[in-house]
Amino acid sequence: MKNAVQGKNQTLARKENQKLVFELFKKHDLSASEVSNILKLSQSGTKKIIDDLIAKNILTETTPIKHFTSGRMPMTLTLNQRYGIIACVDFFDKEIFISDLKNNILFSASIEINDKVSDADILRCAEILQSIIAKPRFSRFQLLAISIVVLGKFDTASSQPVFSYAFSDITINLKTYFSQIFTCPVTLKNDLHFAIIAEQEYGCLSHLGREINCCYLNIGEGITASYLINGKLYCGSHGLAGEIGFNITDFENPTSTLADHADRRSLLSFLHNSEEDIPLPDEFSLREVAELYKKDEPHVTRTVDKVATYIALAVKNICDILDCETFVLNGSLLVFGDKFIDKIIQALKNFPYVKTSIVKAKLGTNATKLGAIELARNLVFDNIINK
Structure with a gap:
């Protein structure tokens, strides 16, 4: 959490401090003194902001804080659930x-x-x-x-x-x-x-600060991404940022894209068309493939690990442009478990200058x-x- 803003432009400072107060109350019920201490904002400045929000019916009183054993218990405030x-x-x-x-x-x-x-x-x-x-x-x-x-x-x-x-x-x-x-x-x-x-506010990125550079990589039906740049959502000039599935993987064959090598459909197609003797029925699901992968079936392992390598190359290429400190993985290919993620991390070690971490999305379908x-x-x- 940032400290309160100080400066000559009082209007701008007040707006920024109001935003910081909102950020606190989005996640916590607090007293005015706690807000003042967290933001390092003067008690008078805090009181002005909070009084204004109470007057607008945005903040309301709730049960007093119980850990005070003597004296007057401070008034605890919360976002008004009836505001709208x-x-x-x-x-x-x-x-x-x-x-x-x-x-x-x-x-x-x-x-x-x-x-x-x-x-x-x-x-x-x-x-x-x-x-x-x-x-x-x-x-x-x-x-x-x-x-x-x-x-x-x-x-x-x-x-x-x-x-x-x-x-x-x-x-x-x-x-x-x-x-x-x-x-x-x-x-x-x-x-x-x-x-x-959601992952930034409540999930696997919530402990990394507000200025994070991050990529959320969905690997499943296609391969797509979204980005935080300096903590802000980045969509590009025309909303197209993140379509990495269309990245060309072979300049001599410009129709060959990353999604042709690294999504669910391409993986199942590779296995279905394989001439190897793989213990799978004629029609099989991704989960059945995952069970064989966990058992180290050699042909399945080789195919799935190749997909992991392509995903690692995508991570490397994104880092070359955006220098993301964290990649959040989500999507149906995570059915292959930690072994699959470890393979991505291992493949990235071929590029020692790439400094990033790989984590799984935490919030699932609630995100x-x-x-x-x-x-x-x-x-x-x-x-x-x-x-």
């Missing part, structure tokens, strides 16, 4: 859910949409969300922000799909449409963008949800600070 609600429309997991400012999911509902999303699907999702927030339990609360989870890549400026099979036929601008219908700020990202934010709530909450807090 956040919505997420998740086209990846085909779900709509509602949360409060404290990450509590209050309601969720599955949505029936086509794998190739149509304008009609989008309109129906908006209608479903309208019906949810009109329910008696939610109608008295303000809808503060919406996160939209998409598949593929969307332009960061226009919010239009630039590389997304699932959304290639739509004519509706998702972000603009939901913003106009629900009159609240909207953030639109793909599942990997939300996942890396997208937590990241969606996190970015929506940031929109809410930014809106409050900038008013």
